[in-house]
Amino acid sequence: MTEETIFEESCGNVFADLGLEDADELLTRGKIGIVVLRLLKQRNLKQREISKLLGIPQAEVSHLMKGEFQRFSEGKFLIFLKRLDTEITLHLRPRNAENQAAETLISL
Numbered sequence: 402m403t404e405e406t407i408f409e410e411s412c413g414n415v416f417a418d419l420g421l422e423d424a425d426e427l428l429t430r431g432k433i434g435i436v437v438l439r440l441l442k443q444r445n446l447k448q449r450e451i452s453k454l455l456g457i458p459q460a461e462v463s464h465l466m467k468g469e470f471q472r473f474s475e476g477k478f479l480i481f482l483k484r485l486d487t488e489i490t491l492h493l494r495p496r497n498a499e500n501q502a503a504e505t506l507i508s509l
Contacts, residue, residue: 434470
């Protein structure tokens with residue numbers, strides 16, 4: 402007797418699928434964290450150099466390089482991106498379609 406595999410379609414946010422309260426924040430942090438991690442890996446820097454560049458202790462660099470993004474706020478990640486000479490553009494829009502006129506684009 403074989404058991405049938407059951408698949409459940411994701412809502413697009415694994416953290417929401419897991420029922421976590423701060424799912425949107427965790428997803429945003431994860432997406433930004435991955436960009437920071439990729440930029441650092443492209444530079445092929447040692448942790449000591451990353452620590453100096455980002456202005457964080459080497460122990461925190463270790464957590465960052467392991468993908469432990471929950472240790473850093475979105476604001477901290479934006480600071481990291483600026484220190485990595487990355488242009489940041491935020492696209493802000495309301496969640497509901499009725500307020501589409503309130504859409505804003507911000508470049509940092």
